[in-house]
Amino acid sequence: MTETRTILIADDDRAIRTVLSQALSRAGYNVRATSSAATLWRWVEDGEGDLVITDVVMPDENGLDLLPRMKRVRPDLRVVVMSAQSTFTTAVKAAQRGAFEYLPKPFDLKELLAVAERALAQPATALPPDDGQEAGERLPLVGRSPAMQEIYRTVARLTTADLTVMVTGESGTGKELIARALHDYGKRRTGPFVAINMAAIPRELIESELFGHERGAFTGALTRGIGRFEQAAGGTLFLDEIGDMPPEAQTRLLRVLQEGEFTTVGGRSPVKANVRIVAATHRDLRAAIRAGLFREDLFYRLNVVPIRLPPLRERTEDIPLLARHFLERARASGLPAKSLSPEALERLKRHAWPGNARELENLMRRLAALYPQEIIGEEAVSAELAEADAPTDGAPRSAETLEQAVERHLKLFMAAHKDGMPVRDLHERVISEVERPLLRLALSATRGNQIKAAALLGLNRNTLRKKLKDLDLPVVRGLT
Numbered sequence: 001m002t003e004t005r006t007i008l009i010a011d012d013d014r015a016i017r018t019v020l021s022q023a024l025s026r027a028g029y030n031v032r033a034t035s036s037a038a039t040l041w042r043w044v045e046d047g048e049g050d051l052v053i054t055d056v057v058m059p060d061e062n063g064l065d066l067l068p069r070m071k072r073v074r075p076d077l078r079v080v081v082m083s084a085q086s087t088f089t090t091a092v093k094a095a096q097r098g099a100f101e102y103l104p105k106p107f108d109l110k111e112l113l114a115v116a117e118r119a120l121a122q123p124a125t126a127l128p129p130d131d132g133q134e135a136g137e138r139l140p141l142v143g144r145s146p147a148m149q150e151i152y153r154t155v156a157r158l159t160t161a162d163l164t165v166m167v168t169g170e171s172g173t174g175k176e177l178i179a180r181a182l183h184d185y186g187k188r189r190t191g192p193f194v195a196i197n198m199a200a201i202p203r204e205l206i207e208s209e210l211f212g213h214e215r216g217a218f219t220g221a222l223t224r225g226i227g228r229f230e231q232a233a234g235g236t237l238f239l240d241e242i243g244d245m246p247p248e249a250q251t252r253l254l255r256v257l258q259e260g261e262f263t264t265v266g267g268r269s270p271v272k273a274n275v276r277i278v279a280a281t282h283r284d285l286r287a288a289i290r291a292g293l294f295r296e297d298l299f300y301r302l303n304v305v306p307i308r309l310p311p312l313r314e315r316t317e318d319i320p321l322l323a324r325h326f327l328e329r330a331r332a333s334g335l336p337a338k339s340l341s342p343e344a345l346e347r348l349k350r351h352a353w354p355g356n357a358r359e360l361e362n363l364m365r366r367l368a369a370l371y372p373q374e375i376i377g378e379e380a381v382s383a384e385l386a387e388a389d390a391p392t393d394g395a396p397r398s399a400e401t402l403e404q405a406v407e408r409h410l411k412l413f414m415a416a417h418k419d420g421m422p423v424r425d426l427h428e429r430v431i432s433e434v435e436r437p438l439l440r441l442a443l444s445a446t447r448g449n450q451i452k453a454a455a456l457l458g459l460n461r462n463t464l465r466k467k468l469k470d471l472d473l474p475v476v477r478g479l480t
């Protein structure tokens with residue numbers, strides 16, 4: 001006969017305690033339930049229980065704060081954290097503090113039973129070594145839809161394992177943000193995060209960009225060049241748009257992943273690769289494999305942990321939170337504070353968002369910059385979205401010249417002002433809206449080289465630097 005296991009439950013909500021106690025007793029466990037963190041702590045200290053299921057917010061103490069203390073006195077005790085405050089940070093903190101699993105409320109009883117069974121069957125996860133560098137609220141991932149919750153749980157689980165991850169999703173769904181989160185909250189967070197976009201680098205340069213080259217390795221290689229693999233040593237290498245990698249580079253990358261070492265272009269001695277790889281693509285790689293454009297063996301090497309980011313139209317419940325987040329970001333960058341009327345939010349939810357979160361972010365910036373009212377109404381949103389939704393007969397919207405686009409925005413802006421006071425600093429505000437993408441494009445075209453970007457723009461280098469600073473534009477060399 002196997003010994004009956006005891007599960008300790010802490011939740012200040014009586015209904016939840018009752019439901020969980022019933023379900024777990026029925027499944028054959030001994031159950032003790034309490035509404036306070038203090039009682040839970042006493043039980044744990046007394047050596048009771050094989051598994052703890054705890055809420056986060058309790059009247060006397062936060063379950064997440066109790067978690068490391070429990071793991072210190074009972075390292076093999078398994079703890080499942082459940083929370084209605086289902087944010088990315090909660091998921092990550094739970095994992096970093098040694099929780100076995102994190103369950104966003106509401107959850108399925110079936111799921112809870114499965115988690116309890118798994119937790120009791122496996123050896124406990126030891127408390128990750130405390131390097132005093134617990135990730136804080138540095139990088140907000142916004143959204144509480146079930147799809148995002150699932151992603152948070154995956155990212156949280158990956159904070160203690162250095163596995164290769166493949167992020168897929170349409171353009172603008174937040175793939176790069178997830179890659180950064182994996183880095184910022186992962187084991188290599190004190191190391192560098194280096195990104196390389198396969199679609200933005202000339203094919204013939206990809207291998208030397210990745211692995212570096214020796215002096216004279218090819219025409220134009222006047223000095224030795226360090227590759228991204230070397231730059232990212234000890235950290236994370238983000239291979240963006242991996243689906244656009246040319247076949248020869250795919251073969252070489254595969255070999256590096258298999259052998260754990262690489263040689264520079266034109267070089268002889270192998271160098272140990274010490275990077276965690278996160279790859280991303282908006283392409284359907286399985287289709288690319290069928291079409292003979294992507295190596296299947298490389299795909300399996302990279303697709304160790306797949307994370308699929310759903311398009312925004314499949315998680316419309318996240319739109320209000322994201323919109324607020326982007327308005328707040330616009331405000332932090334110096335634009336006026338704005339909010340959206342309930343009707344405006346409804347209108348946003350009805351849009352198809354082909355450009356996903358990025359499109360929403362751009363719209364929020366535009367509205368914050370151009371609309372004078374503090375509360376943005378439905379008409380303003382509709383006017384902007386009508387433009388975006390307008391049929392284009394297959395022609396890209398870029399058929400509109402920059403001047404026409406600017407004029408369209410200015411007209412909307414003026415119309416919105418017709419019976420109010422004009423805002424101040426109109427000239428400066430509009431110019432910065434144009435300047436920001438211009439500088440970004442110039443930097444992207446010169447791969448972050450400010451001297452070349454300044455030449456391209458016809459600006460003095462110091463002027464460019466000052467503008468970048470004023471506009472709060474990131475300057476990352478070599479990033480595209």
Ligand SMILES: Nc1ncnc2c1ncn2[C@@H]1O[C@H](COP(=O)(O)OP(=O)(O)OP(=O)(O)O)[C@@H](O)[C@H]1O
Pocket residue numbers: 140141142143169170171172173174175176177178282322325357358361
């Ligand atoms: N869940 C989210 N919470 C907060 N911001 C988000 C979220 N998803 C995306 N964003 C923001 O939207 C913008 C686009 O995201 P990101 O660049 O990561 O997308 P991507 O999928 O890598 O796009 P692409 O495929 O075009 O490179 C960024 O400014 C990012 O910060």
